[in-house]
Structures are given as C-alpha cells and as structure tokens.
Amino acid sequence: MSQSSSTDRLTHYQEQILATLKRLDAPISAQDLHAHLRQVQPRLGLATVYRGLEILKIKGLVQSRAAVTGEALYSRVEQDQHYLTCLQCGTSTPLTLCPVQEMANQLQQSKSFKVYYHTLEFFGLCSPCWEQQEAKS
Amino acid sequence: MSQSSSTDRLTHYQEQILATLKRLDAPISAQDLHAHLRQVQPRLGLATVYRGLEILKIKGLVQSRAAVTGEALYSRVEQDQHYLTCLQCGTSTPLTLCPVQEMANQLQQSKSFKVYYHTLEFFGLCSPCWEQQEAKS
DNA sequence: GTTATTGCAAACAATTTGCACCCAC
DNA sequence: GTGGGTGCAAATTGTTTGCAATAAC
Numbered sequence: 001m002s003q004s005s006s007t008d009r010l011t012h013y014q015e016q017i018l019a020t021l022k023r024l025d026a027p028i029s030a031q032d033l034h035a036h037l038r039q040v041q042p043r044l045g046l047a048t049v050y051r052g053l054e055i056l057k058i059k060g061l062v063q064s065r066a067a068v069t070g071e072a073l074y075s076r077v078e079q080d081q082h083y084l085t086c087l088q089c090g091t092s093t094p095l096t097l098c099p100v101q102e103m104a105n106q107l108q109q110s111k112s113f114k115v116y117y118h119t120l121e122f123f124g125l126c127s128p129c130w131e132q133q134e135a136k137s
Numbered sequence: 138m139s140q141s142s143s144t145d146r147l148t149h150y151q152e153q154i155l156a157t158l159k160r161l162d163a164p165i166s167a168q169d170l171h172a173h174l175r176q177v178q179p180r181l182g183l184a185t186v187y188r189g190l191e192i193l194k195i196k197g198l199v200q201s202r203a204a205v206t207g208e209a210l211y212s213r214v215e216q217d218q219h220y221l222t223c224l225q226c227g228t229s230t231p232l233t234l235c236p237v238q239e240m241a242n243q244l245q246q247s248k249s250f251k252v253y254y255h256t257l258e259f260f261g262l263c264s265p266c267w268e269q270q271e272a273k274s
Numbered sequence: 275g276t277t278a279t280t281g282c283a284a285a286c287a288a289t290t291t292g293c294a295c296c297c298a299c
Numbered sequence: 300g301t302g303g304g305t306g307c308a309a310a311t312t313g314t315t316t317g318c319a320a321t322a323a324c
Binding site: 057058060063065066070072077081082083084085086087088089091095098099100104107108112113114115116117118119120121122123124125126127128129130132133 | 194195197200202203207209214218219220221222223224225226228232235236237241244249250251252253254255256257258259260261262263264265266267269270
C-alpha cells in the first residue's frame with residue numbers, strides 16, 4: 001500500500017484540506033469542503049480548495065469519485081470506496097466487504113437492490129507522468 | 138446478468154443512441170455522441186442525447202463513468218469497464234482481466250504504473266426506486 | 275386528438291483560469 | 300527579494316430545463 005511519492009512539500013492549506021478530510025471521514029464535495037474550511041479560515045478561496053485537491057490527488061493522498069449528480073466527491077485514499085449506488089435517487093450505501101465479479105448477483109438478493117452494472121477502476125500515474133512528477137519534486 | 142427491466146418502449150432516438158454506442162464500442166462523451174449522431178440526424182438536439190442517455194441508464198442499458206476531466210463517458214452495460222487511468226494525463230487503458238484487491242500491487246510492477254487507489258462501485262436501482270420505475274412501465 | 279418527445283435557447287452549476295497581491299523562505 | 304501560493308472575479312464547460320413545435324400511436 002506504499003503511497004510514498006512526496007508526502008512532503010505540502011502547503012499550509014493543503015495540510016488543512018487533508019486534515020479536514022480525515023476529520024470528516026466521508027466523501028465530500030469541493031464546495032462543501034470549502035464551506036467547512038471557511039468556518040476556520042474565512043478568507044480561504046474556493047479555487048484554492050480545488051487546486052489543493054488536484055495536487056493532493058496527483059500526490060496520491062486524495063481520491064475522488066463522481067456522484068450521480070456529476071459533482072466530484074473527495075476523500076483520503078485510505079478511505080474505503082465500495083458503494084451501492086442508486087442511479088435514480090443517487091443514494092450511496094457503503095459496502096463493508098471487498099467485492100468481486102459474481103458478487104453482484106448476491107447483492108441483488110441480499111440487499112434488495114437491482115444491480116445493473118459495476119465499475120472497477122485503478123487510478124494512479126502512468127510511468128511517463130510519474131517520472132515527470134518525480135522531476136518536479 | 139439479467140438486465141430485463143423494460144427493453145421495450147424505446148424512443149426512435151434512444152434506439153439510435155444505443156445502436157451508435159454499440160457501433161462505436163467505446164466509451165464516449167455525450168457531446169461527441171451528439172456529433173456522431175448528427176451526421177445522420179442533422180436536426181438532433183444535444184438535450185435529446187442527454188435525456189436519452191439518462192433514460193437508458195435508468196433502464197439498465199447504458200452505463201457511464203467520469204473521465205478525469207470530469208465529463209461523463211457513456212457505453213453499453215455489456216462493455217467492460219476496467220481501466221488503468223492516469224490522474225495526470227487522463228489516459229485510460231482497458232484491462233482484460235477482472236480484478237481483485239491485491240491485483241493493484243501486481244499492476245504496479247507489470248504495467249509500470251504507480252497505483253494510488255482503485256474504485257469499485259455497483260450501480261442500479263434501490264428497491265423503492267425500482268418499484269417506482271416498474272409502476273411507470 | 276391526445277400524449278410523449280424533441281429542438282432550441284436560456285439557465286445552471288461545478289470547475290478553471292487570469293492576474294494582482296501576499297506570504298514563506 | 301523572489302517564486303510559488305492565494306483570493307477574487309470572470310470565464311469555461313458540461314449538463315439541465317422551459318416551452319412551443321412536432322411526431323407517435
């Protein structure tokens with residue numbers, strides 16, 4: 001699970017973003033995160049939050065997924081990201097177990113949820129981008 | 138893998154959207170899809186494409202995932218959706234095998250790709266929404 | 275004919291960018 | 300002091316919505 005990259009070289013605000021994500025311990029939109037942070041840092045701009053989140057993503061410290069509404073939800077990479085999501089109402093219920101292919105069928109019954117499809121995606125940096133990243137550190 | 142729901146009751150354009158997705162056989166944005174369809178149906182509006190895709194999703198015929206850029210990419214549910222995605226350049230390379238937890242580690246070496254995290258998500262309808270959907274058919 | 279679907283254009287919302295200012299080192 | 304980080308406001312971009320015109324059955 002090594003997430004080395006460069007945990008160092010974090011901006012003051014980037015640290016705070018990370019800390020807040022840790023404190024809230026649930027996926028949150030950039031806008032909501034901004035609102036939270038602003039309670040403590042009234043002058044914090046929304047753009048800074050977006051910029052910070054982007055950098056934290058590239059560093060491998062933060063992940064994001066898209067809500068059914070289209071907006072992005074952010075959380076620490078340590079946080080589990082297995083959900084049962086309703087395409088209609090958008091409700092996401094977390095899953096406790098780490099799933100596999102055929103698990104979909106089981107879910108269909110046990111959870112009284114009609115499973116249409118699931119997605120699995122690995123995120124990170126391809127080697128060209130990674131090297132480019134290393135160079136910058 | 139039953140996707141019954143209501144394969145029937147598809148609009149002319151919805152059929153065409155589905156047909157085009159099948160023909161292209163690769164995830165595509167709504168805007169690009171609109172451009173493609175317009176070559177044949179010059180009067181087709183962008184909104185119709187979005188509305189059609191939404192309905193096809195609720196029916197379980199189409200799936201979508203978010204590109205790193207934030208825009209939504211659509212494809213048929215039959216299409217595999219396992220990718221290796223670079224957070225920086227946005228490149229998505231399809232995976233042939235259906236993955237599991239620890240696979241991430243293997244990927245890290247074999248693909249010369251630095252895996253930060255992965256996401257797995259099941260999509261469908263929760264029972265309230267499903268019943269509501271059934272009623273409409 | 276009645277009802278659902280569409281095109282168009284305007285409206286929205288999330289995110290990004292330009293730039294002057296400011297802080298850290 | 301200098302370069303990166305930041306606030307602010309404006310600009311973009313993907314997506315949605317209102318409504319009159321149209322097509323489907």
